[in-house]
Amino acid sequence: MEPKEATGKENRGSKRKNLTFLRPRLYMLERRKTDTVVENSVSGDHSGTLRRSQSDRTEYNQKLQEKMTPQAGCSAAEAPTQDEEQQMRRMMTKRSKIIKELLQTEKDYLNDLELCLREVVQPLRNKQIDRLDVDSLFSNIESVHQISAKLLSLLDEATADVEPAMQVIGEVFLQIKGPLEDIYKIYCYHHDEAHSVLESYEKEEELKQHLNHCIQSLKKIYMEEGKPNLLDMGSLMIKPIQRVMKYPLLLCELRNSTPPSHPDYRALEDAFAAVRNINVNINELKRRKDLVLKYKKNDEDESLKDKLSKLSIHSISKKSKRVTNHLKILTRGESQVKDNTFNREEKLFRCLEKTVRHCVKNISLCLQQIQDAMVLALQSVMELQEISYNKDEEEGGYSETPNKAPNPCNDFAAHLQRLVLIPLSALLSLFPGPQKLIQKRYDKLLDYNSYLQRSAGDESDLAKKEYEALNAQLVEELQVFNQAARKILFNCLCSFSTLLRDLMLVAQRAYSAAVPVPLLASRISEIQNRVLEEVHNLNFVKDNSATFIERKLSFEKKKPVQIPPEMPRQTDIHRSKLLSTYSAEELYQAKRKCNATQEYDISLLEGELVAVMEQKDPLGSTSRWLVDTGIVKGYVYSSFLKPYNPAKVQKVDAENRFCDDDFDNISLFVSSRPASDSVTGTPEGSISDSSSSLSGTCGKSEVNGTDIDSFQEADEQIFYAVHAFQARSDHELSLQEYQRVHILRFCDLSGNKEWWLAEAQGQKGYVPANYLGKMTYA
């Protein structure tokens, strides 16, 4: 009891000071609970009125008295009826009774609040129990207490030491109505939730005990005071609500019992309206919330069956009406109720939703790829290392450090999940609720619009109310939502960047540790050069194994090159020696050039003379003959030989060259070019040396056979027509089938390889390449 009195006294003594200094705290408390913006002007305004009322009180009272006394005097002089007098007096007594009741109940109420704060709220707060959220139970009960204390002090001020006729109660309520509304709004708004929270707490034994303990101590105090009317926690919590609902009743009664001539009458009327308004507003707020909850719940946990069952005629007609109405608005551009704040917030909301969605998607994709890339990079580094270094000479540092690197990457992934992806995903999951409500708001807006046009009284009102409730709630909360969502997004992006930075650092360290040599020692280009050098160094391997064909060629090269010293070419001396030693039947001539393929074989040039000594080889094969060239003896395949006919040989030979054998000759050159090259150390000399007929051939062909190179070139350029070709213009050349042509260029002027510039019978022109065939050994 003692402390209570002390606080009471203190309250009274320093109430003004107390109030002004409490004010900012009061608003802070409020703001902590919700973010409703409270106009600061209210407080300024209020303190102004407070001051005025204080300083002007005496003056004011005098004025009032003057006002009243003439009236009283007047009434006395004019001798009003006894009834009026009596009624007036009755009203005044009733009025003072009501004022007293108002004061008393306010005092009791304040007392209750104080006790509640001291015995329940504070102890619970001090206990700091994890699962017990005192704020959600009592929300801003401290503010409620303060406003009540202030109201009481104002009422005291207005009634104490003031004659009943001068007491102006309405003014007090008008002064305080702003803060009163704000504070009670918050309390009432949260009461429903608080109630459900309380129920959940009471289910838990431990929490229930804490609560009961507080209640018991409170009950004890009440018992001592002789007011055993406290029942439980719920009744404690509902007290402010009951109180705020009581104000209009009290004020109404007060007004009714105030004579219209009383200075308080007007003020009371206003105060009554104001307080009633407060109650309506609070109700509206609660309704709004209920509405939001209703629509929010609407589509949740709804099976198809539920939906079908809901599909009543009423809902269908409602929906179709909305659609037509929407079309009407779209097409005719009919006037529509608009809310710019809402539109702005909605746009922001949608942008945020899109951003967050994209972020979640992209960042998780990016994370996936970072992980992949890091692992793969590491794997390839290790593989390369495995190749680059011998296992036995591996140093400890080499193999260990890169192995550690995957961990930071996993670490990064975990952090990214925790700091970026999870919050963003959680945020993303919060968007659908408001989206649904926004949709509902548009529906309601359409309803409202359609009713507005048909101006149906009752329904229009209902639609309007629903729309406005939804809209107000959305506007208010979307702002909060958007701000918080934006903040989270910012945070996450910052975290993302920070995490990337850290990851890069870790990766850098991991790789730096893996490198033994100082980084700047060898430049990239140097390394490139070294690598190239290595490649060149490798060439011996490459040459040996890679160029298979070349080696094969070189193989062939070697042997003939070795043979010539052993087997000099046949000269006229040898020939005459053969002619003299062997009979004509035994003499044969090489039809074609033949190369030795086995040991003891001999090579022959075309036209060389041999004497056959035996028409078989040691194995008994008759296709290989032992022959004598005059220099050596060896084996030759008989198919290369033809009987020697000394009379004919020159003539036939010559003729052959002139006509049909041309073809054969040329192809022979083509096929045997490498061989003849290799066979003859000095090509020109040996050829002219060995067979004079050869040079004759050369003379016959288009190219003058002086130079062997141009000769070869010429025969490379000789083709024959596989198909006949009819020239289509001057630039082209007609060809007969099998006609020989000399190709001057293997492409046309524009470099097209399909058309070749050919010459035949003194004419030049282009022919299609695919009509031509190479003269080959056919």
Next chain:
Amino acid sequence: MSWIPFKIGQPKKQIIPKTVERDFEREYGRLQQLEDQTKRLQKDMKKSTDADLAMSKSAVKISLDLLSNPLCEQDQEFLKMVTALDTAMKRMDAFNQEKVNQIQKTVIEPLKKFGSVFPSLNMAVKRREQALQDYRRLQAKVEKYEEKEKTGPVLAKLHQAREELRPVRDDFEAKNKQLLDEMPRFYNSRLNYFQPSFESLIRAQVVYYSEMHKIFGDLTQQLDQPGHSDEQQERENEARLSELRALSIVADD
């Protein structure tokens, strides 16, 4: 004429010493393993660079999507942040590209060049095998004639078979010697060949990551007004989220 169809207990004469064959197998085995390794590495490098590129592309996509969002038009601060992020991402992409090019030049291409040696090696080995078979065949022929009675034709045939055998044997021995000599050299050349590539790869990574660290360090400074710790950040996010959940318009479940 002996009538023993199978020469039991008389092992077939080994024409090449076992140690030679073993050496050859070992060297060739090592090279085959190396070939597999380079092939796999080539594939993995390719995969790795592709993944790198995909990674930076996806990172750029994050910022591009953010930039294209209409939110930027309304919110200057957001625009500033996103622009900074975008710049960082684009630079990362550029550096990444550079790194990949570097790797391509100093690792993948040399790998390819090195890898192109193997087919010829395999070819050479195949030819050696071919020569060995020829050698064996002819050797068997010679042995067959050697076992026969030494009559005139047989001797001639033996002589001829020997004559045939000689170049083949020489050919095989040349090939064998060459390969035995060169395979270890080829195998060892990889060390000098790949070490620079390895170093270059590591350096490319280090350069890239240190650049990235700088870029994102700058970005972080630019974005993060006070240097929040992770826990603070987390708590802040949690607080905001619960604030959001407390809203009546948000479904709270």
